[in-house]
Amino acid sequence: MVQIAYGRIAAIRRTAPRGARTISARGAYVAPGFIDLHLWGAPETVSRDAARGGATAFLTTLGPDAPRRLLQRLDALNVKRVTLNGAECLGVHLEGPFLNPARGGVLRKSAMRRASVRELARLARAARGRLRLMTLAPERPGGIAAIRWCRRRGVARRHF
Structure with missing residues (x-):
C-alpha cells in the first residue's frame, strides 16, 4: 500500500491505515510522477499531454531566437503559468x-x-525566477562565464 499525503508519497505500508481512502491498483503499476525536462509547445497543450503520459511536472523549452523575441516568449509563459x-x-x-x-x-x-552574461541575466529576469535549465555550448566565447553565472544561481546546465 502506498500512502499519499499532500500529493506526495508519504509511506509504503503493508496495510492501509484505518479510515483511509483506498484506490485499487490491481493489474497496474504505481510509480511517482515523472518530470519531463524538455517539452516544446504551447504550455496548455504540453501540460495536458504530459499528464496523460505520466508526467506530473515539466520544464517548458524555448529554443534560439532573437533577443527581443525570447523576452516576449518568456513574458507570455509567465502569464500562462x-x-x-x-x-x-x-x-x-x-x-x-x-x-x-x-x-x-x-x-x-x-x-x-x-x-553573454548580460543577456543571460535579462532572460533570467524575464523568466521571473523560473529559469531552471540552460543548454549552452561551453566551447564558444563566453560559455564558461555563462556556466559560472548559472551555477551561482542554481540553474542547471547542459551542453549541446
Whole structure:
C-alpha cells in the first residue's frame, strides 16, 4: 500500500491505515510522477499531454531566437503559468541561444550566438525566477562565464 499525503508519497505500508481512502491498483503499476525536462509547445497543450503520459511536472523549452523575441516568449509563459490543467510547469529550459551552430541540429542556427552574461541575466529576469535549465555550448566565447553565472544561481546546465 502506498500512502499519499499532500500529493506526495508519504509511506509504503503493508496495510492501509484505518479510515483511509483506498484506490485499487490491481493489474497496474504505481510509480511517482515523472518530470519531463524538455517539452516544446504551447504550455496548455504540453501540460495536458504530459499528464496523460505520466508526467506530473515539466520544464517548458524555448529554443534560439532573437533577443527581443525570447523576452516576449518568456513574458507570455509567465502569464500562462497559472492557467494550466494537467502537469505542473516547474519553469523554463532555455535550449540556446548560446549554442554552437556546427552542432545545433535542427535548431535555428541564425539565432545562435556567443554567450553573454548580460543577456543571460535579462532572460533570467524575464523568466521571473523560473529559469531552471540552460543548454549552452561551453566551447564558444563566453560559455564558461555563462556556466559560472548559472551555477551561482542554481540553474542547471547542459551542453549541446
